[in-house]
Amino acid sequence: MSITASAEGAGRVRRPLGLMPTAVLLLGALYCLLPVAWVLMAASKTRGELFSTNAFAPGTGLLENLSDLSAYRDGIFWQWMANTALYAGVGAVLSTAVSVLAGYALAKFRFFGQNLIFNVLIGGILVPSVVLAVPQYLLLAKAGLADTYWAVLLPSILHPYSIYLARIYAAAAIPDALLEAGRIDGASEGRLLRVVAVPLMGPGMVTIFLFQFVAIWNNFLLPFIMLADDHRFPLTVGLYTLLVTGANQPALYNLVITGALLSIIPLIALFLTMQRYWRTDLSGGSVKS
Amino acid sequence: MRTKRLRTVLTALLVGALAAGCSSTPDEAAPQETGPVDLTFWTWAPNMDKIAAVWNAEHPDIHVTVSKQAGGDEAAAKFLTAAKAGNAPDLVQAEYQMLPSFVAAEAVADIKAEVSAAKAQFSDGIWGLVTLGTDGVYGLPQDSGPMMLYYRTDLFTKYGIAVPKTWDEYAAAARAVHAKDKTVYLGGFSSKDPGWFAGLAQQAGGQWWSIQGESWKVGIDEGPTRKVADFWGGLAAEGVVDTQAPWTPEWNAALNNGKVLSWASAVWAPGVLSSNAPDGKGKWAIAPLPQWSAGESYSGFWGGSSIAVAAGSKHRAAAAQFATWLNTDTKALDLLIKEAAVYPAAKGGQALLTTAPDYFANQPDFWAQATAISSSARGFTFGPNVNVAYSAYKDAFDKAVQQKSSFGAALTAVQEATVADMKKSGFTLVS
Numbered sequence: 227m228s229i230t231a232s233a234e235g236a237g238r239v240r241r242p243l244g245l246m247p248t249a250v251l252l253l254g255a256l257y258c259l260l261p262v263a264w265v266l267m268a269a270s271k272t273r274g275e276l277f278s279t280n281a282f283a284p285g286t287g288l289l290e291n292l293s294d295l296s297a298y299r300d301g302i303f304w305q306w307m308a309n310t311a312l313y314a315g316v317g318a319v320l321s322t323a324v325s326v327l328a329g330y331a332l333a334k335f336r337f338f339g340q341n342l343i344f345n346v347l348i349g350g351i352l353v354p355s356v357v358l359a360v361p362q363y364l365l366l367a368k369a370g371l372a373d374t375y376w377a378v379l380l381p382s383i384l385h386p387y388s389i390y391l392a393r394i395y396a397a398a399a400i401p402d403a404l405l406e407a408g409r410i411d412g413a414s415e416g417r418l419l420r421v422v423a424v425p426l427m428g429p430g431m432v433t434i435f436l437f438q439f440v441a442i443w444n445n446f447l448l449p450f451i452m453l454a455d456d457h458r459f460p461l462t463v464g465l466y467t468l469l470v471t472g473a474n475q476p477a478l479y480n481l482v483i484t485g486a487l488l489s490i491i492p493l494i495a496l497f498l499t500m501q502r503y504w505r506t507d508l509s510g511g512s513v514k515s
Numbered sequence: 516m517r518t519k520r521l522r523t524v525l526t527a528l529l530v531g532a533l534a535a536g537c538s539s540t541p542d543e544a545a546p547q548e549t550g551p552v553d554l555t556f557w558t559w560a561p562n563m564d565k566i567a568a569v570w571n572a573e574h575p576d577i578h579v580t581v582s583k584q585a586g587g588d589e590a591a592a593k594f595l596t597a598a599k600a601g602n603a604p605d606l607v608q609a610e611y612q613m614l615p616s617f618v619a620a621e622a623v624a625d626i627k628a629e630v631s632a633a634k635a636q637f638s639d640g641i642w643g644l645v646t647l648g649t650d651g652v653y654g655l656p657q658d659s660g661p662m663m664l665y666y667r668t669d670l671f672t673k674y675g676i677a678v679p680k681t682w683d684e685y686a687a688a689a690r691a692v693h694a695k696d697k698t699v700y701l702g703g704f705s706s707k708d709p710g711w712f713a714g715l716a717q718q719a720g721g722q723w724w725s726i727q728g729e730s731w732k733v734g735i736d737e738g739p740t741r742k743v744a745d746f747w748g749g750l751a752a753e754g755v756v757d758t759q760a761p762w763t764p765e766w767n768a769a770l771n772n773g774k775v776l777s778w779a780s781a782v783w784a785p786g787v788l789s790s791n792a793p794d795g796k797g798k799w800a801i802a803p804l805p806q807w808s809a810g811e812s813y814s815g816f817w818g819g820s821s822i823a824v825a826a827g828s829k830h831r832a833a834a835a836q837f838a839t840w841l842n843t844d845t846k847a848l849d850l851l852i853k854e855a856a857v858y859p860a861a862k863g864g865q866a867l868l869t870t871a872p873d874y875f876a877n878q879p880d881f882w883a884q885a886t887a888i889s890s891s892a893r894g895f896t897f898g899p900n901v902n903v904a905y906s907a908y909k910d911a912f913d914k915a916v917q918q919k920s921s922f923g924a925a926l927t928a929v930q931e932a933t934v935a936d937m938k939k940s941g942f943t944l945v946s
């Protein structure tokens with residue numbers, strides 16, 4: 227890398243190699259952003275324009291769509307938005323807390339059954355959560371918790387992949403020597419967790435939080451099965467009721483599309499604000515090795 | 516379409532979970548009730564909460580809480596799952612073709628004692644859809660979907676074709692239109708809408724399921740339905756009907772910009788057209804479906820639903836009372852028409868429809884025509900595994916359309932899949 231600035235010939239050789247990856251990445255970006263652009267454009271179209279004008283031409287009905295959506299059934303859309311924020315926010319915080327505690331314990335302590343627990347977790351990662359939704363519903367129905375906020379929150383808390391991630395991260399980010407030093411200085415295990423482990427795991431926690439937040443925000447099947455009362459629906463299930471309205475009703479396409487656009491805005495905002503917490507190598511220089 | 520795939524997966528999951536079996540059974544209903552009761556009601560009809568509010572104001576003893584659900588197959592699967600878990604609502608909207616599977620799963624109650632007085636309000640054909648040809652009554656009909664031909668009056672004139680009276684005339688017109696402009700079709704064949712095909716089979720006189728003594732008979736691959744399949748198969752092979760998947764943006768665009776001149780659909784189509792083909796306002800009209808023999812006048816049903824009472828409901832009498840009010844009371848029917856935009860199944864409700872839909876302002880006698888067509892519609896008994904037959908239809912006819920293979924063979928595949936599933940589920944069949 228250091229030679230490119232001065233050596234002209236070497237630079238020429240490297241350029242075509244650098245173009246290919248950039249082109250591939252640009253293609254990938256285009257692939258990802260085109261649907262977003264479509265949603266953005268479609269949300270601005272009136273019912274008449276939606277299927278009759280060019281897919282990527284802006285329409286004239288964005289404000290009308292927004293006010294229609296807000297007016298739909300006395301603003302139930304915003305209730306769904308608030309529900310989703312609750313499910314995703316509380317669920318992701320609880321899930322992150324559980325994952326960090328479990329991951330830290332698995333990474334830094336030796337205890338009976340440790341490997342068994344870890345292997346079961348690995349197994350848990352392989353089971354898609356979709357498969358568990360119906361059994362979870364039957365279980366929670368027995369416990370009398372179906373159709374409550376808990377029905378969506380509880381199954382979101384334990385997420386094997388997040389625990390796995392937390393374990394890997396804790397193993398790499400928290401040097402054993404640091405914990406040792408703390409113990410020698412007389413810190414309790416609780417204090418070690420609070421003062422040493424959690425700050426060092428910060429970037430990992432942010433990653434887990436974001437993963438879980440997005441996963442719960444986009445989750446469809448679990449709330450679809452669990453919830454009967456439409457005032458507890460999250461956005462995904464709520465918008466679905468607008469889309470699948472029975473044979474004798476027209477689907478409310480423009481409301482669904484506008485709702486979909488609004489529902490991704492908080493996610494984008496969250497990513498942009500949380501990005502700065504992704505600092506790595508917090509423990510750089512804390513121990514000599 | 517992504518939602519379609521999602522729906523298939525959803526339905527498969529929910530149904531699979533049921534097949535795996537869960538032991539909890541719904542509590543026995545206590546029919547007699549004193550004091551105020553609280554009923555929950557799952558429906559996908561819009562503004563049903565407003566209609567329930569009217570009921571609640573008049574009936575302080577019975578309070579109905581509406582929970583708006585998504586419609587379609589998943590709604591049925593979700594209800595069955597909830598019923599198995601003992602969590603079902605008291606009242607549920609059930610499409611006619613789904614009712615038999617609810618009865619087979621013992622998820623809905625026989626409310627004959629409570630509602631038999633309402634029988635006179637409905638035509639025999641529609642009442643048969645909630646009795647399933649048995650002595651019981653498993654729901655009250657809410658809306659129905661008699662089929663008719665929607666066509667573009669201006670473009671029929673432009674291409675010089677008359678409204679087809681028979682299916683032969685329809686085929687001739689389809690060829691004529693497509694010959695004049697290769698991008699234009701008279702109409703479409705839908706491999707995605709088994710309910711549409713079932714309606715056409717009903718018109719032809721098909722009987723897909725029937726009960727003979729203690730056994731079931733499946734008659735999908737029989738004369739009348741064969742005739743329908745071969746007819747559309749022939750037109751599709753010639754390439755003179757549109758076989759693209761309906762309910763897609765492309766299909767909407769084709770309806771909107773006049774690339775498709777007619778649509779054999781049900782009475783609820785104005786809602787779809789006004790939403791998906793807004794430019795066609797005032798240009799569409801309705802006529803009876805083309806007939807198989809000149810001089811006949813038959814139609815079939817596509818869609819429609821009933822209100823059933825869950826077997827697990829602790830307030831069966833109160834629930835039946837509400838369902839009866841909703842679907843027979845003049846005030847309720849008026850609300851259903853105005854707020855929920857349904858075509859009521861009750862005779863009294865059809866009489867309330869006088870002003871043509873805004874989209875059909877050019878056809879002032881829209882409802883008079885629709886009522887006449889409705890009285891000529893004949894249905895058939897739905898069997899306990901309509902979902903299997905319907906998904907077999909989608910699979911087989913999708914393939915037949917894509918590979919341009921025989922529609923008759925596809926129909927045989929549907930029959931075989933349906934029969935195999937019923938045998939597996941332990942029904943006895945007449946061979």
